[in-house]
Amino acid sequence: MKLPSYNELLEAGVHYGHLKRKWNPKMLPYIFMERKGIHIIDLNRTSERLEATGAAMKQIAKSGRKILFVATKKQAKDIVANAAKEVNMPYVTERWLGGMMTNFQTIRKSIKKMNSIDAMLADGSLSSITKKERLTLTRERNKLEKVLGGIANINRLPTAVFVIDITHEHIAIKEAKKLGMKTFAVVDTNSNPNDVDFPIPGNDDASKSVKLICDYLVGKIKEGYSEKGVEKEAADKEAAASKAAADKAAADKAAAAKAAAAEKAAATPEAPATDAPAAE
Numbered sequence: 001m002k003l004p005s006y007n008e009l010l011e012a013g014v015h016y017g018h019l020k021r022k023w024n025p026k027m028l029p030y031i032f033m034e035r036k037g038i039h040i041i042d043l044n045r046t047s048e049r050l051e052a053t054g055a056a057m058k059q060i061a062k063s064g065r066k067i068l069f070v071a072t073k074k075q076a077k078d079i080v081a082n083a084a085k086e087v088n089m090p091y092v093t094e095r096w097l098g099g100m101m102t103n104f105q106t107i108r109k110s111i112k113k114m115n116s117i118d119a120m121l122a123d124g125s126l127s128s129i130t131k132k133e134r135l136t137l138t139r140e141r142n143k144l145e146k147v148l149g150g151i152a153n154i155n156r157l158p159t160a161v162f163v164i165d166i167t168h169e170h171i172a173i174k175e176a177k178k179l180g181m182k183t184f185a186v187v188d189t190n191s192n193p194n195d196v197d198f199p200i201p202g203n204d205d206a207s208k209s210v211k212l213i214c215d216y217l218v219g220k221i222k223e224g225y226s227e228k229g230v231e232k233e234a235a236d237k238e239a240a241a242s243k244a245a246a247d248k249a250a251a252d253k254a255a256a257a258k259a260a261a262a263e264k265a266a267a268t269p270e271a272p273a274t275d276a277p278a279a280e
Helices: 006-012 025-030 043-062 074-086 104-123 131-151 170-178 207-267
Strands: 016-019 031-035 038-041 067-070 160-164 182-187 198-201
Touching: 006 043, 006 207, 025 031, 025 043, 025 198, 038 043, 043 067, 043 160, 043 182, 043 198, 043 207, 067 074, 074 207, 104 131, 160 170, 170 182, 182 207
Parallel strands: 067 160, 160 182, 182 198
Antiparallel strands: 016 038, 031 038
C-alpha cells in the first residue's frame, strides 16, 4: 500500500490542529507552525508515524491476531466501522462500556445473551410468549447489538487497539495500557502522544482526514493477510514435499529389505532329503 502523498494529506486537512490555547505542550515535536491562532501539524512527522504504524499493524495481521478499532465520534464512527468490517476486525463505534476489555468475561456474557435471543427469535421458540414480551426481548437485543455488535465474534481479547481521538476515548486507552495491549491512535494537538505506543499526528475531527488514514492502514492490514496466505501456501508445499520424500525413503528401505531377504533365501542351500527307515 502506497503511503499518502503530501498533497493528499493537505487536501484531506490532516495538517490542521486545534487552537493554540487548547494545545498540549507534549505535541510540540509534531507541530510545524502556528497560523492565525491554529497549530499546523508537521506532515513529515505524520508520514513517518503513519508508515511505522502501518508496518506494525501489518505484522499483527500477518500473525493472525486482532486489532480493535475504536471511534465513537460522530464524524469518524461510520468510517472506522466500515474500515474494520473490510478487514474483519472488531470495532466499537457506539458508547464505550467501562470494563469492555478489563472485564471482558462479563461482556462475553452479554454477547452470549444477545446470541441466545437471536437463536430463539430464529427458531420460533418464542411463539408462545405474548406480543409485549417479544417486543421487550427484541428491544433488548437491538440495544445489545448497537453497543456490542462490533465485538460479537471475538472470543478473546485483541492484541491491539486503534483509536481516533485519545482524549475522547481515554477510558479505552487506559484499559488497553492496563492489559499491556499495543495502542495505535490518531493524535491531535490537544492530546498527549506519550499516552500511546504509535501516535499518528493528524486531524482527528475531519472525516476526510480520518478516512485517508484508515484507508492506508486497512491496505497495510490486507498486505499482512496476503503475506500470511503466501507463507502458509509455501509452508504447505514444503510439508507436502517433506512427506513425499519421507514416504519415498520408507518405500525404498522396504524394497531394499525385501530384496535382501530374497537374495538370502536364494543363497541358502537346500537340506538333503533323508531316506525312510526300512521295515523289519
